[in-house]
Amino acid sequence: MNKNIPKIIIGNLKMNGSLAFFDSYLSALKDGLNNENKVNVGLCLPYPYLSQAQSILSGSKIGWGSQNIAKFENGPHTGEVSAKMLNDFGVQYVIVGHSERSTAYCESDENIAEKFNNVKKHNMTPVLCVGENLIEREAGIMEQVVAAQIEIIIKSFGTKIFENSIVAYEPIWAIGTDMAASPEQTNHMCSFIRKIINQDGLNEINNLKIVYGGSLNSKNAVQLFGLNSVDGGLIGRASLNINEFIKICELAQSFET
Numbered sequence: 001m002n003k004n005i006p007k008i009i010i011g012n013l014k015m016n017g018s019l020a021f022f023d024s025y026l027s028a029l030k031d032g033l034n035n036e037n038k039v040n041v042g043l044c045l046p047y048p049y050l051s052q053a054q055s056i057l058s059g060s061k062i063g064w065g066s067q068n069i070a071k072f073e074n075g076p077h078t079g080e081v082s083a084k085m086l087n088d089f090g091v092q093y094v095i096v097g098h099s100e101r102s103t104a105y106c107e108s109d110e111n112i113a114e115k116f117n118n119v120k121k122h123n124m125t126p127v128l129c130v131g132e133n134l135i136e137r138e139a140g141i142m143e144q145v146v147a148a149q150i151e152i153i154i155k156s157f158g159t160k161i162f163e164n165s166i167v168a169y170e171p172i173w174a175i176g177t178d179m180a181a182s183p184e185q186t187n188h189m190c191s192f193i194r195k196i197i198n199q200d201g202l203n204e205i206n207n208l209k210i211v212y213g214g215s216l217n218s219k220n221a222v223q224l225f226g227l228n229s230v231d232g233g234l235i236g237r238a239s240l241n242i243n244e245f246i247k248i249c250e251l252a253q254s255f256e257t
Contacts (some may be wrong), residue, residue: 007225007252008040008166008209008232010093010127011239012067014100015046022049025242026056032246033062039252040232042093043239044127047081050089058090065093065127068101071114083122094119095234097129097149099172113153120161127166127234128153129213130193134173142171143192150196159203166209167193168234174214176237183223186212190229218247225255 017025022045033041042063045053053064070080086094096119097112112128119126130149132142146169153161169189171181181189190210197205212224213234224230232252239245 005207005209005231006038006040007255008042008211009249009252010065010095010166010168010211010232010234011041011043011245012095012098012213012234012236013043013045013239014067014236016240017046017049019049019052022052023056026053028242029062029246030057030060032242033249037061037249037253039249041249044093044095050086050091054090063092064089065091065095065124067095067098069094069096069115069119071111071118073118083118083124086124087122091124093125093127093166095127095129099129099131099133099170099175103172109149109152110156112149113156116153116165117157117161120165125164125166127168127211129168129170129234131170131172131214137171137173142189146189146193147196150193154197159197159199159205162197162205162208164207166211167197168211168213169193170213170234172214176215178215180215180217180220180224181212183227186224187227187229190227194229216248218244218251221248221251225252 042065044065044067057064066086070077070082074082096115101107116126116128130146132145136142136145174181193210197208209231211232211234212230216233216235217238235248
């Protein structure tokens with residue numbers, strides 16, 4: 001676990017919202033979080049609302065980000081959005097490898113590794129999602145599955161690429177189900193992820209944050225944020241309710257990493 005580093009809470013708004021929704025939501029979040037709150041907070045929004053987030057949140061302690069990125073710099077890639085385009089809107093966080101994308105669009109671990117590297121090259125913080133599905137969990141191969149997702153990045157770009165990065169353990173079977181992983185499952189897998197990246201203590205990775213995602217809400221946040229292995233959370237459905245999201249951020253404040 002990282003010492004003396006505040007918890008980080010990232011909201012993933014997914015494909016939700018409108019101009020009116022985000023005008024109200026972003027303003028309420030900006031006003032609702034106490035200036036003394038030391039928790040790092042970020043929101044990953046749909047592309048069309050990044051300019052709105054930049055306008056409303058600039059000057060606040062709240063960061064904003066994207067839910068995806070192209071692995072290409074530019075060119076004939078219809079519908080893709082490049083890292084330089086995200087830079088134009090002051091994007092700080094970029095989710096890569098979320099299971100909803102990798103499943104629906106058949107993204108390979110190799111593609112996700114390229115996207116991760118692209119985020120780092122353009123001075124943004126990747127939020128790498130890793131996790132197993134229910135069949136893999138029941139077969140007891142969750143460690144092998146998650147290790148493979150991480151090791152492709154290490155093999156391609158080295159362990160140091162994980163400096164100043166976020167890895168979110170998001171068991172696929174927990175996402176959107178109201179069934180979060182247990183504290184024991186979460187602690188084991190988050191500790192395992194840190195061990196893989198640090199290569200059993202052979203490398204000291206600076207400012208690496210391991211967070212949990214998957215049906216995380218204000219009811220289970222206390223148990224999960226209290227784990228030594230967990231540096232924060234990636235909040236999906238619960239982030240759509242501004243009062244719930246603020247409450248989760250406030251709960252994170254009561255824990256010190």
